[in-house]
Amino acid sequence: MRRSNLKAHLLRPQFAALAAVLFINWLLFPGFFAITWQDGRFFGSVIDVLNRGAPVAILAIGMTAVIATRGVDLSVGAVMAISGAVAAVMVSDGTPAVVAVAVALSAGLVCGLWNGVLVTYLDIQPIIATLVLMVAGRGLAQLVTEGSIVTFADPLLIYIGTGSLLGLPMPVVIAAVLMLLATLAVRRTALGLLIEAVGVNRSAARFAGISSRLLLLLVYTFAGFCAAISGLIVAGDIRGADANNAGLWMELDAILAVVIGGTSLLGGRFSIPMSVVGALIIQAMNTGILISGFSPQFNLVVKSAVIILILVLQSPMAAQWIARRTTAAERTPR
Amino acid sequence: MTAGDTPVVEARGIVKIFGQHRALDGVDFAVRAGEVHALLGENGAGKSTLIKILTGAYQPDGGEVLLNGAPVRFSDPLQAQGQGIGTVYQEVNLLPNRSVAENLFLGHQPTRFGIVQRKVIAAQARELLATYGLEIDVKAELGSYSVAVQQIVAIARAVELSGKVLVLDEPTASLDRNEVAKLFEVIGRLKARGLAIIFITHFLDQVFAVADRVTILRNGQLIGTRDLSALTATEVVRMMLGKDLAYDQRTLGVAESVQGPVRVEFRGIGRAGRVAPFTLSLHEGEVVGVAGLLGSGRTEMARLMFGVDASDGGEVTVGGRSVTIRNPQQAVAAGFGFCPEDRKLDGIFGELSVRENIIIALQAKLGWFRALNRDEQNEVAGRYAEDLDIRAANHDMPVKLLSGGNQQKVILARWLAIDPSFLILDEPTRGIDVGAHAEIVRTINRLREEGLALLVISSELDEVVAYSNRVVVMRDREMVAELRGEEITPAVIVSAIAENTGAKA
Numbered sequence: 001m002r003r004s005n006l007k008a009h010l011l012r013p014q015f016a017a018l019a020a021v022l023f024i025n026w027l028l029f030p031g032f033f034a035i036t037w038q039d040g041r042f043f044g045s046v047i048d049v050l051n052r053g054a055p056v057a058i059l060a061i062g063m064t065a066v067i068a069t070r071g072v073d074l075s076v077g078a079v080m081a082i083s084g085a086v087a088a089v090m091v092s093d094g095t096p097a098v099v100a101v102a103v104a105l106s107a108g109l110v111c112g113l114w115n116g117v118l119v120t121y122l123d124i125q126p127i128i129a130t131l132v133l134m135v136a137g138r139g140l141a142q143l144v145t146e147g148s149i150v151t152f153a154d155p156l157l158i159y160i161g162t163g164s165l166l167g168l169p170m171p172v173v174i175a176a177v178l179m180l181l182a183t184l185a186v187r188r189t190a191l192g193l194l195i196e197a198v199g200v201n202r203s204a205a206r207f208a209g210i211s212s213r214l215l216l217l218l219v220y221t222f223a224g225f226c227a228a229i230s231g232l233i234v235a236g237d238i239r240g241a242d243a244n245n246a247g248l249w250m251e252l253d254a255i256l257a258v259v260i261g262g263t264s265l266l267g268g269r270f271s272i273p274m275s276v277v278g279a280l281i282i283q284a285m286n287t288g289i290l291i292s293g294f295s296p297q298f299n300l301v302v303k304s305a306v307i308i309l310i311l312v313l314q315s316p317m318a319a320q321w322i323a324r325r326t327t328a329a330e331r332t333p334r
Numbered sequence: 335m336t337a338g339d340t341p342v343v344e345a346r347g348i349v350k351i352f353g354q355h356r357a358l359d360g361v362d363f364a365v366r367a368g369e370v371h372a373l374l375g376e377n378g379a380g381k382s383t384l385i386k387i388l389t390g391a392y393q394p395d396g397g398e399v400l401l402n403g404a405p406v407r408f409s410d411p412l413q414a415q416g417q418g419i420g421t422v423y424q425e426v427n428l429l430p431n432r433s434v435a436e437n438l439f440l441g442h443q444p445t446r447f448g449i450v451q452r453k454v455i456a457a458q459a460r461e462l463l464a465t466y467g468l469e470i471d472v473k474a475e476l477g478s479y480s481v482a483v484q485q486i487v488a489i490a491r492a493v494e495l496s497g498k499v500l501v502l503d504e505p506t507a508s509l510d511r512n513e514v515a516k517l518f519e520v521i522g523r524l525k526a527r528g529l530a531i532i533f534i535t536h537f538l539d540q541v542f543a544v545a546d547r548v549t550i551l552r553n554g555q556l557i558g559t560r561d562l563s564a565l566t567a568t569e570v571v572r573m574m575l576g577k578d579l580a581y582d583q584r585t586l587g588v589a590e591s592v593q594g595p596v597r598v599e600f601r602g603i604g605r606a607g608r609v610a611p612f613t614l615s616l617h618e619g620e621v622v623g624v625a626g627l628l629g630s631g632r633t634e635m636a637r638l639m640f641g642v643d644a645s646d647g648g649e650v651t652v653g654g655r656s657v658t659i660r661n662p663q664q665a666v667a668a669g670f671g672f673c674p675e676d677r678k679l680d681g682i683f684g685e686l687s688v689r690e691n692i693i694i695a696l697q698a699k700l701g702w703f704r705a706l707n708r709d710e711q712n713e714v715a716g717r718y719a720e721d722l723d724i725r726a727a728n729h730d731m732p733v734k735l736l737s738g739g740n741q742q743k744v745i746l747a748r749w750l751a752i753d754p755s756f757l758i759l760d761e762p763t764r765g766i767d768v769g770a771h772a773e774i775v776r777t778i779n780r781l782r783e784e785g786l787a788l789l790v791i792s793s794e795l796d797e798v799v800a801y802s803n804r805v806v807v808m809r810d811r812e813m814v815a816e817l818r819g820e821e822i823t824p825a826v827i828v829s830a831i832a833e834n835t836g837a838k839a
Contacts, residue, residue, distance in 0.1 A: 190697045190705040193686075197694055200683040207642065208748065209666030210698040268685045315666045 012312035014261060014277045020045075021306065028292035041164040045291060047172075054171035055080075056248075059254035059273040060156045060261070061175075061182050062112075065219040067258050069199045070267030071119060071126035073220065076227035076254060078137025080247030083228035084235030085144040088152050097156035099303030104226045109134030112224020114223040116217035134251065141243035152241035161236020162286045171233045175276070179227065182222075183272045192270075195219065199267025253282055260310050266282065281310070338401045342367050343388060343419060343499050349396030350383050350554075354666045357383045360397070365499065365530040372545035372562070373534045374574055375779050376628055376793045379551040381534055383503055386706040386800055388532075390414035392551055392739050401498075420492030421501040428488055430477030435459035436485065459762060466490055466520050482513030486520055493524065501532045503506060506540060506744070519542050525809060536629035538567055538832070549754035550574055567832040573827065575795050594618030597787035598670075599757045600639060602648030609634040611648060612813040613625045614757060614806065623802030624791040625827045629812035633675055636758045639789070640672040641665040652755070659748050663755035666699050668756075671749025675760040675791070681745045683784060684734035688726045689715040691733045691744050696751045723773055739770025746777065756787045763794060795824045 023248040025045070059076050068075045083104040090100035111133060118129035152158075163170040170284035186192035198205045198212045205212050227247070235241045260278035263270040285306055289299045312318060349356040349377070358380045363372045375381045388399060390408025390435055396406050399419060408414040411421065428437045435455045436443075437591075443450045459472040476484055492500055502521075521531060521544055523714070532791050533545055541548060542562060550557040552645045557573045596611040597618045600748045602720055604611030609631040616622055626632045638641045640652075650659050653700040657668045665672070674680035681825035683691055692715040706714070715729050722743040726736055733744055742762060749757055772810045778801050782787060792798050800804060805814040805822050807830040815830040 189702050189706065190700070191702050193690060193694070193697060193705075196686060196700065197683050197690075200685045201679075203680050204683055206662055207640075207672060207674055208695045208698055209662045210694070211663055 002151065007100060012262070012274070013310065013318075014037055014040060014274055014281065017260075017306070017310045017313065018277060018281050018284065021281055023290060025284060025292070026287035028294075032288075032291070033096070037167070041167045043095065045287060045306045047169065049280065049284050049287045051169040051173045052287060053235070053280050054169070054175040055233050056250060056253045056257055057175045057276045057283060058171075058178055058226050058230045058233070059223075060257035060279045061178055061272055062219075062223035062252045063258050064261070064263055064270050064272050064275040065182075065186070065225045065252075067255070067265060068195050068267055068270035069216055069219055070202070070265075071152035071216070071220070072255060072265070073112075073223045074129065074130040074251050075111065075115060075133035075137055076223060076230070077249060077251040078134050078141065078248035079108050079224055079227035080234060080250065081232030081241075081243050082111060082137050084110050084143065084241040085141040085243050087152065087157060087232055088150040088235055088241035089144055089214030091152045091154040091157060092150055096156045096268060100154075101156065101160075101232060106227060106234055108184045108224045108226075108228020108231070109221055111225070111227070112221035113217065115224065116220030119217045120213040138243065140323035141241075141246070145241055145243045147241050147243075153239065157232065158239055159234045159236070161233050171237075174229060174233065176225070179276050185260060186272065188270065191215070191218075195266055199270075205276065213276070254279070257282055260307065281306075310315050338830075339544070341365055342398075342402060343396065344400040344403075345384065345394075346400065346584045348384065348387055348394045348399075350380075350392060352396045356554050358551075359554045360393075361554070361591065363549065364530055364592050365557070365667075367498075367530050368525055368528045369546045370525055370533055370544055372541040372548040373532055373539065373551070374548055374570065375551035375566040375789060376574060378516060379574075380554040381551055382503070383554075384827050385421070385503060385534065386530070386550065387646045388414070389416075389419055389497075389501060394527065398414060403644065413717035415492075415496050418496045418498030420496030420499070421507055422485065422488045422492050423503045428476055428484065428491070430484075431475055433473050434463075434470065434476050434479070434487055435472040437470075437487060437716050438462060438494065440491075441838070442495075462490055463487070466523065480513065482509050482516055485509070485517060489520060489524075489742040493529065497529070499530045501534075505533075505536065506535060506537070527801060532729065533549065533719070536627060537730055538570060538627070541570070542567065544811045553656065568829050571828050572830040574627070575793060575824075578638050585591070592622075594785060597712070599651045601650075603638050603645045603650065604648065605634070605638055605643055605646050608643065608811065609638060609808075611802045614813070616783045616789060618755075618787055619782055620803045621788045621790055623805040623822075624789060624808060625793075625795065625798055625805055626808030628793075630831075634811065635813070636672065636760050636789065636791060637807065639665075640670055640758060642672075666752065669752075669754050670758065670818075671695070671747065671754040672758045673745045673753060673760060673762055675764070677741055677745065682733050682741050684737055685732055687730045688719070688724070688733050688736065688744060689729040692718055692729075692751055695748045699752050713721060715747075719744075719749050721750070722747050722777060730820035731767075737766075739766035741772075742774065743770060744776065752780075754786065756789075757781065758789045758791075760791045761793065762790065763792065763797065795827055798827070799824055809833070 013248050022053065029045070030043045035042050035047060063073055063076065086107050087100045088101060093099050115133060117132050118124045118132065127287040159171055165173045180213055194210050194215055197210055198215055202212055229246060234246050257263060257278035258275045260275035261271060263275065285303050286299065289302055290296065344364040346359045346362055348358050350355065360450065361380065361384060363384060373381050383392065387394050389411045390413055393412050400406065406417065425640065429440070438459045439455050444454045456472050463470065463472065468486055470479065470483065476487060491499065499555060500771045505517060511519060516820060522642045525531060535541060545562055548562050548565070548570065549559040552574065559570070594617055596615045601613045602611045612635065624632045624635065638645050641664055650657050652668050659665050683694065689711050693706055693711050695818035696714065712729070719726070719729065724740050724743045724747065726740065733741060736744065762774050775797060778788060778790060799822055802822060805817040805827060806813055807817065807827060811830060817826060818832070
C-alpha cells in the first residue's frame with residue numbers, strides 16, 4: 001500500500017516535467033549535473049537552481065494555503081519589498097540585525113493579516129483585496145527606503161541571503177525547513193483538512209461548524225510571513241533593499257508554481273511539497289535557458305510553452321487517458 | 335374549463351428527465367389571452383423546469399409546446415422572446431447603472447445614421463411607462479429606484495419585446511405590501527390588454543388576489559388546473575401537498591410514547607423580516623415536525639436555532655443551562671446538528687471524500703490540534719456509514735459521485751458522529767430515492783428512541799404525521815399553531831396552513 005502510494009507520487013506529471021526539464025538542460029549543457037565542493041559548500045548548476053528557486057518556493061509555500069481556500073495573494077511581491085526595506089533601513093541605522101529581522105518578519109505578518117481582514121471581514125474578493133497591498137505595498141517600501149536603494153554590510157542579513165549551512169546555500173536550507181514545518185503543520189493537525197473544506201465549499205464549512213474566518217486570517221497571515229522571509233533572502237543576496245524591483249512580478253511565479261504543483265485555483269486539495277516542485281520546475285527552466293547559451297529573449301516564450309505542456313498533462317482529459325492506459329496494462333497479464 | 339378560445343401558449347405532455355430523475359412527467363399546461371394563470375407547487379415540483387421549457391431555456395424530452403395552436407421549438411430564451419414570450423425574474427435582470435430609458439430599449443435603441451437618439455428614447459420611455467401608471471425620471475439610473483419600480487420597468491421591457499405571454503417568476507418575493515399592490519395594478523392593466531400572464535409565487539393570498547386560474551404541480555406531475563373562483567385556500571394547499579382529507583388516520587403510538595425531560599428550549603428567538611419571535615421546547619426522545627409552505631419561515635426558524643443567522647433577542651437553554659448561539663460553531667459546541675435543505679450548496683464538500691465528509695464536523699468540534707488520524711477517521715466513517723447503510727464503493731471516493739440519497743445520509747452521519755443531543759433536519763427526504771427515503775425515516779424513529787431531540791421540517795405531510803410527537807405550523811413567517819396528539823392529522827395541518835390565506839388582499 002505504502003509503496004504503491006510512493007510510486008503513484010513519483011509518477012505525477014510534475015516529477016516527469018521536472019525530470020524532462022533537467023534532462024533537456026543536461027543535453028544543452030553537459031556539465032549541468034556536475035557538483036563541486038569548494039570553500040565548505042557545494043557548487044554547481046543544480047545547486048544554483050535550488051538556490052535561485054528558493055525565494056519563489058518560499059512564496060509558493062504560503063501561496064498554496066491561500067489558493068487552497070479559493071483565494072489568491074497578489075501582494076507577496078510587494079511584501080517582499082517591504083520586508084527587505086525595513087530590515088535594510090534598520091540595520092543601516094545601527095539596529096541589531098536580529099531585531100531588524102524580527103521587525104521585518106512582523107511587518108510581513110501584519111501585511112498578511114491586513115489581507116486576511118479585507119478578505120474575511122470586509123468580504124472583498126481576494127484578487128482585489130490583495131491587489132490593494134500589491135500596489136500600496138511597493139509604495140510603502142519606497143517610503144521606508146526614501147526612494148533610494150539602501151545598501152548594508154550587516155553579516156547576518158548577508159548570511160541569510162548568501163551564506164551556507166551543511167554545504168547548502170542558506171536560502172535552500174530555509175526553504176526546505178519551512179516546507180517541512182508547514183507540511184507537518186497542515187498534515188499533522190486538522191488544519192489541512194479544514195482549509196480544504198473551506199476551499200471546496202465555504203458555505204458548507206460554515207454549516208459544519210468550521211471557523212472559516214480564523215482559518216482565512218491564518219492562511220493570509222502565513223502567506224505574508226513567507227513573503228517577508230523571501231524578502232530578507234533577496235535583500236541579503238544583493239546586500240541592499242531595492243524597493244522598486246525586489247520581488248517584482250514574483251507573486252505571479254509563486255501562483256504559477258502552486259498551479260503547476262497541482263493545486264486548483266478553484267480551491268480544495270493542496271500539496272505544499274508539490275508547489276515547491278512547481279517552483280523548482282520554473283527555476284530549472286530559467287537556469288537552463290540562461291546557461292544553455294540561448295539568448296535570454298527566448299526565456300519567456302519557452303517558459304510559457306513548457307507551462308502549457310505541464311498544464312495539459314494535468315488536465316482531467318490527460319488523467320482519463322492515463323487511467324485508461326494503466327487499467328488496460330493491468331488487465332493484459334491476466 | 336371553458337372551451338372555445340385557443341390558448342396563447344400551451345404545453346402538451348411535457349417530459350423532462352435529469353439523469354434518472356423525471357423532473358416533469360407528462361405535464362399539460364395552457365394559458366389563454368387575458369388571463370392571469372398562477373403556477374403553484376412546492377420546491378422540486380417542476381415549476382421552474384416547466385417555465386424554462388416554455389421560454390426555451392430547456393428542451394423537453396417529450397411532449398410539445400404550442401404557440402397560438404402551432405407547434406414551436408425554441409432553441410433559447412431569446413428566440414422565445416422574439417416570438418412573444420417574455421420573462422421577468424425575481425432578481426431584476428437589468429443594468430442598474432444605466433438609465434431607465436436605456437434599460438427599456440437596450441439592444442433595440444432607435445437610431446439615426448447609427449447614432450442612438452437619446453431624446454427619442456427618453457420620450458418613448460416616458461410614454462411607455464405612463465401606460466403603466468409610472469411617472470418617473472427616465473434619465474435617472476435604474477438602480478436608484480425601488481425594486482418595485484425596477485420590476486415594473488423589467489415588465490415593461492419584457493412586454494415591449496414580446497407582447498403575447500408574460501412570465502412572472504416570483505416577482506413579489508422582495509416587495510412590501512404597497513409595492514405588491516402597485517405591481518398587481520400593472521398586472522391588471524396588462525390583463526386588460528389581452529396578455530397571457532403566468533404568475534409564479536409562494537404566497538397563496540396573492541394567488542387569490544390576482545389570478546384567474548391555477549395549475550398545481552407536485553413531484554413533476556400535473557395535479558390539476560382549476561378556476562380559482564371555485565376553490566378555497568384549503569383545497570389549494572391540499573392539492574399542493576397531496577393530502578386527501580379522507581386519509582385521516584395517523585400512525586398511532588408516536589404521541590403517546592414516553593419522552594424525557596426538556597432537552598433544549600428556544601424562548602423568544604426571532605429576527606426582524608425573517609421570522610417572528612417564537613418559543614419552542616424540545617424534549618429528549620421527541621420529534622417535533624414543522625409544517626408550512628415554502629417561504630413560511632420554516633427554514634429561517636431552523637437557521638436561527640443553529641446560529642446560521644443571529645437572533646435579535648431571546649434565550650436558548652440546553653439541559654436547563656443558558657447558552658449563547660450566534661454562529662454554527664457555538665451550536666455545534668452545544669451539541670446541535672443541522673442537515674440543511676440545500677444539500678449541494680450548504681451540505682456536502684463535493685471534492686472531499688466520503689470519509690472526510692463524515693468526520694468533518696467532529697474534526698471541527700475537536701479543533702485544529704486534536705486531529706483524527708487515518709485509522710480513527712476510518713473507524714468513525716465506517717461505523718456511521720454502516721449504521722445508515724451508505725452505499726459507496728469505498729470511503730475515499732469523492733462524495734459528489736454518490737446519489738442524492740447517499741449524500742443526504744453522509745450529512746446525517748456527519749452529525750451523528752458528533753453525538754448530538756439535538757438534531758435539525760430540513761427537508762431530509764427531498765429529492766432522494768425511495769430506498770434512502772425509507773432509511774432516513776427509519777433513522778429518525780431510531781434516534782428518537784435513543785433519546786435525541788429532533789426538529790424535522792418537511793413538506794411531506796404523511797411523513798410528518800408518521801414520526802412527529804408534536805407538529806408546529808408556520809405561516810407568513812410566524813409560528814401559528816402547535817398540534818399535539820389527536821390533532822396531528824394531515825387535515826388539521828392543512829387547514830392550519832391555509833387558515834386566513836385568501837382573506838387578505
